[in-house]
Amino acid sequence: MGGRSYMLATRMPMSRAGFDAWLATPLPGLDVIDNPAAMWTGWTDADAPDWDLAAIADHPAAVAAIRDARTATPLRLLAARAAGGVTLARHHDGALEIYLYDYHADAYSTQTDLLMLAGAGRFAEEAAPVMYWGGNVYPDLPFGGDGPLAVLLVDRAGARFVDRYPLDALIGRLRPVEAVFVAAGEAAGGEGDWDAGTLLDPAVRNHMADG
Numbered sequence: 001m002g003g004r005s006y007m008l009a010t011r012m013p014m015s016r017a018g019f020d021a022w023l024a025t026p027l028p029g030l031d032v033i034d035n036p037a038a039m040w041t042g043w044t045d046a047d048a049p050d051w052d053l054a055a056i057a058d059h060p061a062a063v064a065a066i067r068d069a070r071t072a073t074p075l076r077l078l079a080a081r082a083a084g085g086v087t088l089a090r091h092h093d094g095a096l097e098i099y100l101y102d103y104h105a106d107a108y109s110t111q112t113d114l115l116m117l118a119g120a121g122r123f124a125e126e127a128a129p130v131m132y133w134g135g136n137v138y139p140d141l142p143f144g145g146d147g148p149l150a151v152l153l154v155d156r157a158g159a160r161f162v163d164r165y166p167l168d169a170l171i172g173r174l175r176p177v178e179a180v181f182v183a184a185g186e187a188a189g190g191e192g193d194w195d196a197g198t199l200l201d202p203a204v205r206n207h208m209a210d211g
Contacts, residue, residue, distance in 0.1 A: 006105040008113050009141075009174045010120075010130040012096040012154065018123035019091040023075040023203055027112070028119040034160040039114075039150050042163025046149070051111060062108075069112050077116060079207040082200055088181045090201040096120055098130075099174075099181040114152055118159035127155035129162075129170055141171050141178050 014022070030036055030051055039049040050056075053063050069077060078089045081100070088099035100113060110132060117130045130152040133142050142148060151165045184198055196205060 006102045006110060006132070006134045006149075007141075008098065008100045008110060008117075008130065008132050009177055010096065010098050010117055010128055010154075011173055011177050012098075012117075012120055012128035012130075013094060013125040014091070014096045014120070014123055015094070015125065016091055018125070019096055019201075020203065022096070022120050022123040023078075024073055025119065025122075026073050027070050027077075027115050028122075030115070032115065032118045032121075032158050033152070034158060036161070038161040038163070039111075041161065043147055043151070044149050049107065049111065053108065056108070066108050066112065069109075070115060074116050074119070075204065075207050077112070078200075078204050082196065082204060083208055086181075086185070086199070088177065088184075088199045089204055090199065094125075096124075097177045097180075099177050101181070114150075118152060118154055121154035121156055121159055124154065124156060127153060129153050129165055129173070131170060131174060140182075141174055142167070 036051050037048060040046045053066060056062050078087060081087045082089065086101060088097060090097050098117065102109065114130065114132065121127075131141075131148050132150040132152070133146070133148045147167065148165075148170075151162050151170070152159050153162050153165070180198060200208075
């Protein structure tokens with residue numbers, strides 16, 4: 001799957017108090033996901049996910065960095081991510097909205113993001129899907145017959161990968177979030193000067209300023 005870009009998005013019903021609690025709570029362990037080995041099942045024929053970082057064991061600095069990230073809070077992770085690239089992370093109309101775009105991302109950072117969103121289920125008002133997919137450089141939702149690379153269903157009890165999900169309903173749920181992300185890019189004219197005010201929750205922006 002090299003040479004592609006990767007996106008991760010959700011719109012998860014959540015109170016403001018729940019959102020703030022999620023931001024401040026360290027990521028859960030891998031056991032929050034019932035079936036982590038099934039990450040790709042039903043969607044792609046990628047190799048088994050390397051949640052244990054075994055494939056990069058001979059790169060101890062990289063392993064240490066990933067393990068450190070997986071003990072962080074969402075607030076720390078999102079602020080660091082936003083400082084280095086475009087990130088949509090906010091509480092809006094009673095929901096956590098996330099739209100993350102990576103150009104040629106590695107699977108390990110995506111797994112960390114999936115753990116972060118699996119942990120959000122503890123604070124959610126109802127179950128919600130998280131979509132992970134890949135495509136061309138432009139950050140679109142799947143279209144033209146493309147499908148997700150993984151769908152993680154998250155609720156208060158934990159999370160689990162599902163091998164199918166009503167795709168039209170899932171994309172429809174995420175279209176408003178995508179529209180905000182894409183509009184910010186268009187307003188920047190492709191120059192990278194994105195308006196964080198429309199994309200980042202004040203709590204994340206304030207943490208960036210404090211850091």
